[in-house]
Amino acid sequence: MVEDYIIRTENLKLYYVLPRGIYVKAVDGVSIEVPRGGVIGLVGESGSGKTTLGEGILYLIEPPMVKVGGKIYYRFHGNEEIDVESIPQDKLEKMRGTDIALIPQYAMNALNPTMKIGSFIKDVAKYHDRDPDEVLKVAIERFKMLGLPEDVVNRYPHELSGGMRQRAVVVISTLLNPRLVVADEPVSNLDVVHQQVVIDFLTDLVKRGIVETMTIITHDLPLILEKSRYLIIMYGGHVVETGKREEIWSEPLHPYTKLFLESIPPVGTRIEEKRIRGIPGNPPDLRFPPPGCRFHPRCPFTMDICRREEPPEIEVAPGRKVKCWLYADLKKR
């Protein structure tokens, strides 16, 4: 258990309901704690369920996504846990944008096509009882910090390029200085220069104390390896490893993490010098996940039990978890 956490999930299961009664088990029994403060990385490849988990902890669960089981607890103020489902709707609405915020993966399409960006910002301000003009001013400042021109607020979304819209959404989501921001692939669609600008902007918000906790969801491990202090690694709808960044970097426990780290070429590697190992195989189809450990078809250390039974979650140290049979005997101790 992480000492100071702001969100805790308990065996959370989030499935997508498809026609003919088929479920995509995107988040299949996840129990994590999101530590308070700093940059947290939620890492995994496409189809690992990280976006779903991100939406889940913000309680943005809409059809066709359903919560099949588990609990979500918030612990923003003080030491008391509150079950998210017990929070009344209007209170939850007030929390959105001010306590919790999302920078969505679909940021490029996240803006109302028939509204000027400035009008939308004013609406957001109005419904959180802030002065619209003041908020607009802050927005313009932050737009400038991300390299967007001032008159962005007078434009419609389609008049901006995709990258500009993504940056605009980054600003809008963080405009009311929320305590927790979940940024889902905030830079994947940007060019390298702006990637750095946006990541710096986000980490800067944390450094300056404007945002307390910044959870960045990405498949690009090197991107947040440097900036983050805690990592949550997902695979196939399960969380396979968590821990402090240094610990994971120096001593990765789960085979997936190991292979993942090995696939990152260090800076300055020349192609001729080093062969980069990828991870052979494909991520599992979450409609019909493999039995036992989800990673076993691709794992170089597969044991017989891995094929049959789902591994338990083993907490090696507070906040340092791994879901793998290799460490099962540690649990028994």
Next chain:
Amino acid sequence: MKSGLDSSTLFKNLRGLKDTLVGELFMNRRFVVGFTIFLGLVLLGYVGSLFAYPDPWDISIYTGTTICTPEYRFLPPSPGHPLGTDQGCRDIYTWLVVGLKNSLWIAAVAAIISTTIASTLGLIAGYRGGILDDIINFVSNFLMVIPMFIVLLMLVSYVPPEARTSLLVAVMIGLTSWPGPTRVVRSMVMQHRAADYVDVAKLMNFSITEIIFKEILPNIASYIFLIYINAFSGAIFAEVGIGAIGYGPWDAVTLGRTFNNIIYGGLVFVGAWWSFVTVGLVIVLLSYSLLLINLGLQHVFNPRLKLTYYAV
């Protein structure tokens, strides 16, 4: 990938597919209700005709003469005349069931015509592309802007009554309803054309006609069926519509003609509600059941539309 390499495999797959699809259709409430009602109406038309008087125009069977005398006009329902008689002493029940039967037939034929045209043009336009596609597209877009009912009326009105046979009316209805379905077929074909199995077939030197008929067509067969149902329902609407104002076929009694007869025969003003309520009800049920069937089919064939619930 076992795509369309072997057509017989494809048809086997299709049959297997049909099992689940048909099964699912009958689980859909709208489809079942619509289908039942429609079936009931078809039975009414065909079986009901067996119990009707042989010739809708021949009143001598029950009056004994071909002249209509007042004591046989506007009769209320009775055993010999379940729906009474009209202003010309004709039995309304006979007109209803015979009309229903003929209207169904006309609609079936008209729908075959428009579906065939739409499928052919759509396949050509979607597969060939190029200038042929542009032409077909332009023409169908143009025709869709004009309400085809007016065009149908134009065509029908220039034809003298004697020449207006059921077949001619069916053909005209078919000829004025192909633009919409053509676009649908075209877009479906374009989607499938880009699919892998077509490239494989090309590599194996299948001729274009072979590709169209053996590969693409089976895949869109279920959608073409949907289009047919749609066309059928539109044809019913068209026939009853033009029939109601007197421009239906001259050589046969149809539902539209029956309705027209009722209105212009003054049965409404005489208060003979059993006549127009029943005939009207048949018309309404016919179109409603077809709508339900349509909705059910769409629901099953277009699962994407299923997930449109949203509670804000």
Next chain:
Amino acid sequence: MVLQIKNPFMRYVLSKAVVYAVLWFLAVFLNFLLPRIMPGDPIRRFIERVYAMGQAPSGGTAQIIPEFEKYMKEVERLFGLNQPPSLQFPSWFLNFIRGDWGFSISYLNLPPVKDLVMQALPYTLALLLPSLVVSWIIGNYLGAYLALKGGKADKVGLSVLQFIAQLPTYWLLIILLFIFYVKLRWVPPIGRPTYMIPSLSWDYIRELLRCMALPLTTLTIVGIGGWSIGMRAYVIYQLNSDYIKYAKSLGLPQRVLGRYAFRNALIPQFTAFAINFGGMFAGNLLVEMIYGYPGMGALLATVMANLDVFAMQAIFTFTATMLLLANFAADIIYGFLDPRIRRGVAEVIS
């Protein structure tokens, strides 16, 4: 030339104008062609009828009534009978746009077609326009309400509306006629203020309103069904969009999200409205005919029954023109309302 114009909206307008001009020309040509290629040669029959009307029986030998000369001349002129085939269409076309539509044989006094149309048109518009507007507005709110409400109310409401929307208008008219005239005597049996000379007097108008009540109600009811189903679909589509999800994640309440979705769903509804506006000019044939309401529909029915070719050609062409105009206007309005088209995706700063 089109490409040289900078303003994206004007470019859009101009390109649409070109397309519609071509379409219109095609429509007019088709209208010209139709009676000339239909079996049974409607034109010849028409001409024969005119000649027959102009002949006065006089003791066995037929003579042409002198005053009829001018009608004959008009037939010749408008049909271009003494012109080579290649010139017939251009001359007819020119006459048409000059408003020279010939005379009608459906009425004893052989009135000019133009007069008939201009007389019937106001009645049609007076009936269809309010019905269209009212059913559109109510339908929009009803559809949006159902889409936002969801759940049981939505399911039930949708089924009811689907039933109402597909009701044949003429059937509903008959039912209402039976209830409100035969049984209740609240409305007149014929949709025309009989025994009254059309004027703008209050008496006439009041009587006209009584006549309009039934068809107006019928059309509006069925119309509400159709419009609300469409709007409901559009609103649902909007509610599933990314921008709504995002706005919700920022804590904007239901009513604001509903407002956004409503506004965006209205755009395609506007287009549909404009298209229906164009369709108005054809009149609603079935309703007008059955009830005897003196609009374009009834006029069309009368002239078709008499195979009154001049009138038919004029009315069909006029209707098609109005339709295309309305579609054109619809495209323009849509382009204006949607900022994506209005502002163009032209200069994108990056």
